[in-house]
Amino acid sequence: MSVWDELTGQSDAIEVFRAAAASAADSDDAGNSMTHSWLITGPPGSGRSNLAFAFATALLSTNPDGDEATQRQVEARSHPDLAVLATERVIITIDEVRTLVASSQFSPSVARYRVMVIEDADRMTERTSNLLLKALEEPPPRTVWILCAPSEADLIPTIRSRVRSVRLRVPAVADVAKLIERRDGVDPEIALRAAREAQSHIGMAHRLATNDDARRRREQTLRSALGIRSVSDAVMAAATMLELAGDDAKAITLERDAQERESALRSLGIEPGGTIPPALRSQLKNLEEDQKRRATRSLRDGIDRVMVDLQSLFRDVLLVQLGASVELVNLSLEAELRAAAEASQPHQTLAVLDAIATARRRIEGNVAPALALEAMLIAATRKDHA
Structure with a gap:
């Protein structure tokens, strides 16, 4: 099985990286x-990180299509020639980058290259x-950097001039x-609905397809927006959406937090439910602080997902109002969308979309x-938008 098989919708980019990996494997002069x-x-959701780690696997393997042993190591982030920086904070700190840069100076130990990945x-x-x-x-000469970002404009010009960009x-x-x-x-119908409602965001589509609660929270968010008729309704809907975003963020982080704590205790030689020696408590405290920072970021991301879902909702309303022959994102709410479209005008829907962008x-x-x-x-709730 090829390391590229789990990627989707990016054939042009895959060919670029596959050719680069093949060139690296065939070349006697790895430096050039x-x-x-x-x-x-x-x-x-386009798969930036997935493609980065597929490329890393290909570079760290003897086969440009990867091998199973190396793929398992990369997935576990345990390969000796792979270093990864993926922050749970709002920003990447200078100390994290300084440590990564120092690590990049080491020669590869088992592979042809040492690969440094910065996800955000x-x-x-x-x-x-x-x-x-x-x-x-x-x-x-044998170090490869792979950076991931939403767009080139998110990086300073001098870095953009030093990298080969693949969109x-x-x-x-x-x-x-x-x-x-x-x-x-999953069932094909559920998979198609999840992919459509996630607007092709692969990670979100996976979550919606495999988690009934996530689907329920998303639908409740959209229905609360469609039910707004007054300012008091708007205030109550805002509170509901914040609560739903918080529930979704907790659901994402709680299971991972528990797994990390169990793994940390096991690595420290402590049995589940056992007493933690005072000398080791600081290590667990650092883990808990990292998890709190991740929870803060997860909540911010959850609120932004609410905004994206609302944009898809009012985009659908506008398409119905304009009679556009474009597939709706929220087909499960088609009847409610058509009712909302009849109750307002296109310029009012555009004003709501502007308000969502402003809120973000x-x-x-x-x-x-x-x-x-x-x-x-x-x-x-306004009916008098110009």
Whole structure:
């Protein structure tokens, strides 16, 4: 089985990386065989990280299509020649990048290359980016950097000039559905609905297809928005959406937190339910602090997912109002969408979409989510938009 088989909808990008990996494997002079700094860009859910680790696997294997043993090591992030930086914080700290840059100077121990992956390169400040720039300008001959970001504009110009950029596109809904169906063993109809409602976001499609509660929370969010008739309804809907986003964030993090704690205790030689020696408590405290930071980010991401879902909802309303022959995202709510379309005008729906975009910018600028959501939903009650 090829390391590229689990990727979908990115045939052009896959060919670029497959050719680079083949060139690296065939070349006697590894220093000149391929580009040593890469940037993978694309919209959320397009598979940036999946492609990065597939490429890393191919580079670390003797076969450009990867081998099973190396693939297992890369998936476990345990390969000795792989270093990964993926932050759970809002930003990547300069100390994290400094440690990674120092590690990049080591020669590979078992593979032809040493591969450095930064999953969220857009989360670096300018000062941190400048530290990374020095490593990209003069990389060791057998070190390969793979950065991932939503777009080239998210990185400083000097870094963009040092990397080879590969742009991913949004996968087709049908392609994502087939991947979810094959990989997760779900019913084809559920896989197609999940892929459509996730708007081809592979990770979200997986969650919607395999988690009944996630589907229920999403539908409840949309129905609460459609039920707004007054300012008081808007305020109550905002509170409901925050609660649902919080529940979704907790569901995502709780299971992972428990697994991490169990793994940490096992690595420290402590039996489940056993007493933790005072000398080891600081290590668990550091883990708990990291988990709290991840929970904060997960909540922010959950609120933004609510915004994206609301955008899809009012986009559907607008399409119905305009009579466009384009498939709706939220087909399960078609009757409610048509009722909402009849109760308002296209210019009013556009104003609501503008309000959602404004709310996303405000929350990104650290405005309290409750206030931003209330202001956004109140816009949905107005009937006098110019």
